[in-house]
Every structure is written in C-alpha cells, then in structure tokens.
Amino acid sequence: MSSRLNPEDQQRVDDYLSAPQHQVERQPFRPWLLLALVLSVVLGLGLLSRLLGRLVT
Template sequence: MPSRLNPEDQKRVDQYLSAPQHQVERQPFRPWLLLLLAVVVVIGLGLLSRLLARLVL
C-alpha cells in the first residue's frame, strides 16, 4: 500500500518510529490469562457480595 504522505513527511514519520523509545519489546498477548483474570475477579466480587449480604441481613 503506497503512502499518502509526501516523501518529506514520510521521512519524519520513519525517524519518529525508529527512535529507541518506540522500539519496546512486548510480551505476546495471552487471551487465556486475561480470561482467567476476569473469572477470578468476578468470583472474588461475588464472594465479597455474599459476605456483605450475610453481615447486613
């Protein structure tokens, strides 16, 4: 896909993206870990709400 920028602007964009602060290594995305975290939070909040209900009632 050709760039819609003129060559001067494209050069500035390339320089910006090649700066060291934009070259951060990231860990791979793990959807199962995110799902596990969401389940743990939901269960934890459910248990907390049951505890609070027993204390109030």
C-alpha cells in the first residue's frame, strides 16, 4: 500500500513510530479470557438483579 504522504512526512512518521516509547512489549491477546470475563460479569449482574428483585417484592 503506497502512502499519500510525501517522502519527508513519511520519514517523520516512521521516525516517530520507531521511537523507544512506541515499542512496548504486549502480551498476546487471549480471546477466551475476554469471553470468560464478559460472561462472568453478565452472569454476576444477572444474579444481582434477581436477588434485588426478590428483596424488593
């Protein structure tokens, strides 16, 4: 994919992105952990709402 920037601007962007503060090591993405977290939050809030509903009535 070619850039729409002129070569000088592209070089500045490349220099900026190659700076040490932009080279952060990240842990691999774990979709199953995210799914488990979302499901546990949904189940927890659902159980809390049922408990509150029984306490009110």
